[in-house]
Amino acid sequence: MSRGSFDARSLTPQAQAVVDAGPICDACLGGAFGQLGRGMSNPERGRAVRAALAEAAPPATGTACWVCGGLFGEVEEWARRAVARVADVEFGTYLFGMRPTPRLREVEAYFHERFASEAAEPLRHAFNRSVGKAFEALVGRGTVDFQDPDVSFTVDLVKDDVTVRLASLFLYGRYRKLVRGIPQTHWPCRRCRGRGCPACGGSGKQYPESVEEIVARPFVAAARAAGAHLHGAGREDIDARMLGTGRPFVLEIVSPRVRSLDLKALAGELASEAAGRVEVAELRWVGRDAVAQVKETRATKRYRARVALSAEVDEASLQRALTALVGEIEQRTPQRVAHRRADLVRRRRVHEVQGRVTAPREAEIELVTDGGLYVKELVSGDDGRTNPSLSALLGVPAAVAALDVMRITSSEFPDGESSSMDEPDGVA
Ligand SMILES: [Zn+2]
Ligand SMILES: [Zn+2]
Numbered sequence: 001m002s003r004g005s006f007d008a009r010s011l012t013p014q015a016q017a018v019v020d021a022g023p024i025c026d027a028c029l030g031g032a033f034g035q036l037g038r039g040m041s042n043p044e045r046g047r048a049v050r051a052a053l054a055e056a057a058p059p060a061t062g063t064a065c066w067v068c069g070g071l072f073g074e075v076e077e078w079a080r081r082a083v084a085r086v087a088d089v090e091f092g093t094y095l096f097g098m099r100p101t102p103r104l105r106e107v108e109a110y111f112h113e114r115f116a117s118e119a120a121e122p123l124r125h126a127f128n129r130s131v132g133k134a135f136e137a138l139v140g141r142g143t144v145d146f147q148d149p150d151v152s153f154t155v156d157l158v159k160d161d162v163t164v165r166l167a168s169l170f171l172y173g174r175y176r177k178l179v180r181g182i183p184q185t186h187w188p189c190r191r192c193r194g195r196g197c198p199a200c201g202g203s204g205k206q207y208p209e210s211v212e213e214i215v216a217r218p219f220v221a222a223a224r225a226a227g228a229h230l231h232g233a234g235r236e237d238i239d240a241r242m243l244g245t246g247r248p249f250v251l252e253i254v255s256p257r258v259r260s261l262d263l264k265a266l267a268g269e270l271a272s273e274a275a276g277r278v279e280v281a282e283l284r285w286v287g288r289d290a291v292a293q294v295k296e297t298r299a300t301k302r303y304r305a306r307v308a309l310s311a312e313v314d315e316a317s318l319q320r321a322l323t324a325l326v327g328e329i330e331q332r333t334p335q336r337v338a339h340r341r342a343d344l345v346r347r348r349r350v351h352e353v354q355g356r357v358t359a360p361r362e363a364e365i366e367l368v369t370d371g372g373l374y375v376k377e378l379v380s381g382d383d384g385r386t387n388p389s390l391s392a393l394l395g396v397p398a399a400v401a402a403l404d405v406m407r408i409t410s411s412e413f414p415d416g417e418s419s420s421m422d423e424p425d426g427v428a
Contacts (some may be wrong), residue, residue: 001092004034004035004042004049005264006037006045006085007050008051008052009052009169011036011049011052012034012049012053012054013199013317014032014033014115014117015029015032015033015049015050015052016053016054016326017058018032018115018116019050019053019056021066021114021115022066023057023058023060023064023065023066023069023224024059024060024065024067025043025044025046025047025059025061025064025065025067025070025072025073025130026042026043026044026046026047026050026056026059027043027046027066027068027072027126028042028046028068028072028123028345029042029045029046029049029050029059029067030042030043030044030045030046030047030048030049030265031045031046031120031121031123031126032111032115032117032119032120033045033049033117033119033120034119034120034121034125034126035118035120035121035353036117036119038056038264039401041120041130042072042126042130043072044339045341046059047059048166051072051199061073063299064296066092066107067107067108067111067123068104068107068123068127068189069103069104069107071104071123071157072126072127074145074184075120075127075130075131075134076134078131078134078155078162079096079131079135079137079138080138081162082096082135082153082155082162082164082192083135083138083139084328085153085162086139086151086164088165088224088257089151089164089166089257090258090259091142091149091150091151091166091257091259091420092141092150093141093142093143093144093145093148093149093150093151094132094135094136094142094144094145094149094150094151094152094153095128095132095144095145095146095149095151095152095153096129096132096135096152096153096154096155097128097129097152097153097154097155097156097370098124098128098129098130098131098155098156098157099126099154099155099156099157099158099159099221100124100158101157101158102155104123104157104297104403108122108123109397112127113420118418119205127155128155131153131155132378134190135153135186137138142422146153148288149167150166150259151164151165151166151406152165152167152169153166154162156255161273165181165255166255166256168252168253168254168255168256168288169223169225169252169253169254169256169259169261169285170251170252170283170285170287170288170290170291170311171219171248171250171251171253171263171283171284171285172248172249172250172282172283172284172290172294172299173215173246173248173251173280173281173282173283174244174245174246174247174281174282174413174415175211175215175246175249175280175283176244176245176247176277176278176279176280176281176380177211177236177242177243177277177278178241178243178248178276178278178279179241179276179277180238180239180240180275180402181238181239182207182209182210182211182214182238182277182278183206183207183210183211183238183383184210184211184212184230184232184235184236185210185211185229185230185232185235185371186207186209186212186213187205187206187207187210188204188205188206188207189203189204189205189206189293190203190206193340194345200360206218208236210251211230212230212251212346213428214270214273214274214277214278215228215230215249215270215278215280216230216253217267217270217273218266218270218273218398219251219253219261219270220253222257222258222261222262222266223253223256223257223258223261223361224256224257225253225254225255225257226255227254228252228253228254229252229254229328230249230251230252231248231250231252231294231295231411232245232247232248232249232294232295232368233247233249233250233289233295233297233299233408233410234301234371234372234401234408235247236405237376237403238402239386239402239403240404240405241283241391241403241404241405241407242404242405243385243404243406244302244405244406244407244408244415245281245407245408245415246279246280246281246408246415247408248407248408248410248413249294250291250294252291253296259303263283263284263285266348267283268279279358289318289405292377293412293413294412294413295412297410297412298370298371298410299371299408299410299413300368300370300371300408300409300410301368301369301370301371301373301405301408301409302367302368302405302406302407302409303366303367303368303375303403303404303405304364304365304366304367304403304406305360305364305365305366305367305375305379305400305402305403305404306358306362306363306401306402306403306406307355307363307364307365307379307390307398307399307400307401308361308362308398308399308400308401309361309363309394309396309397309398309400309424310361310396310397311361311396311397311428312360312361312393313357313361313363313396314357315356315357316415318355318357318363321355321390321393321394322354322355322365323353324388324389324392325350325353325367325378325388325389325393326350326351326352326353327349327350328347328348329347329348329349329378329386329388330345330347330350330387331345331346331347331348331373331374331377331378331382331385331386331387332344332345332346332382332385332386333345333346333385334374334376334377334382334385334386335382335383335385336376337374346372346373347412347428348369348372348373349369349370349373350367350368350369350378351367351368351369351370351375352365352366352367352368353365353366353367354367361399362401365379365408371408374386375403376399376400376403377389378390379391379398379399379400380397380398380400383407387411390428
């Protein structure tokens, strides 16, 4: 017989062998032929093949079934427990999975080995589908989604529990950081590593707030989410501002209990709460893929730096040094980040530099570089670890006194504005 059609009589020899092995419920008997007969449920298949047998033992009930041990009799109960877990959760799609007990795993393997058949359906597939159908009937909403469900349930037979995972929401945008001293993401307190101690006033944080927390707050509250992660296209130093058209990011809203969010209203709320510190633009919903895209994007950066010089430098010397700075830079991992970054030598380009002497011992420079070039070290030389450096070219120790990121340009995340040296923000 062809795969797909269902003829109970033709299955009799196989069905008899299964029934003879021990008491079995209709769902498990039907599951042995689960790939046959479109539109039938496994218990219906089981009843049909049982009726065709010459000597049919009655279906096993309760825990008597030697295959599932009564699991298929508990489908409704598991569905009810799942419904209770999402009483206050908004979702459109769902998926059920299960964690079998070791006993069930062994019995299932034994069953498929002893009654090997292409027509058989794995027990867990049958169970997941059955619970899903019962769940949908009870809750009166939702569609199964095998790829990217809003809600994923796991019927954990080992722990006798239903666990729920709510898929994250992902929001793309670009942020501007208008003040210094705010990290991009929250930093656990160095002293207590986040547990809370007198040094951090019990907050567990090294800095009272971050771009991540500022941007996330209204969205986490509206989504009744567990939290949020900001994935940035690189990050500026805590003491650097992020100006111009901003830095691309994806905000991941974790475990949202509400999914239909009013983006415009929340953007307005964010704008008034964060005014003067952080601004966000171009907000739109994106898929999970955007996280990797935004983190891997290779962007060029335009910076403006106020440079403190330890001796007087004339304009002509500065111009000569800046001209010599354009080109390839060899940069060993800076000492200030060596504790958390691999020690290696990077090659990055300085594409253009302009600047002028602004005070006897001060210059202002603006430069365009590859992403991943450390600008503070490009200026200071980092004890010879960055070559060439402005400091070495001038023959005068130099250090960045204030740094702003003026523009981030990436082909994947265009900002739709032309580059400009006439940024209205002054170097503060
Ligand atoms: Zn069974
Ligand atoms: Zn602390």
